[in-house]
Amino acid sequence: MSKPYSEQDLSDIFDRNLNWRRRELSDLKAAAKAADDASKAVFMRAIVAMSYAHWEGYVRECAIRYFEYLAIRKRRYSDLERQIYVNSFLVRLESLYQSRVSVEARCKLVNDILSSTDGTFRYVHPSLIDTKSNLNTDVIKEICLVCSVDSSHFESKRVFLDQFLLKRRNAIAHGEQEFVDESEIDEFISDVLGLMQQFRTLLENKIYQKHYAAVPLL
16 A cells, blocks of 8 residues: 655545545446336445445545655654644543543643643544544534544535435435435435545645644745
């Protein structure tokens, strides 16, 4: 698996990952349109399930590779935007919240927060980019927060994302007879790909504009 050593490497990784997903959805759409009446409904259900799978998979892959690119830079937290430093303590805070820990452990966490800015960013904990197998509007907004990118586009697409994509996919996952009507298929796939492209663009722009830095680099 190639690593994003440069901005172009990261962009190429995003491209390759999106292209095979786009091809697969295009092939499914073509098969659905060519299918006989008995098979058409099966393909329509498959399109819903696969569209969601690609949406979830692409967001996770892009976020992982974005943070991998930053980790390769081996920059100090003090040289990076504040959210990256905040991310490094979120998992420990969650563990603290869920368990009864000593005053000593709580003091250690506070002291670590106050004194660790000279540390080097090496990775983001996987739980922070967990799609929860239910990548709805609220979950993508959380991932956007961890990546420190604007989530307003996804909020504006809440109805499509939560109702037309997630609700249908969940119904199919639970064995219900749900599908996309043939008249919707072109717009449905286009909207899913649009969501994927938007998340990629947010991260890619941030890399090229170097907005991950505490002070944008020239």
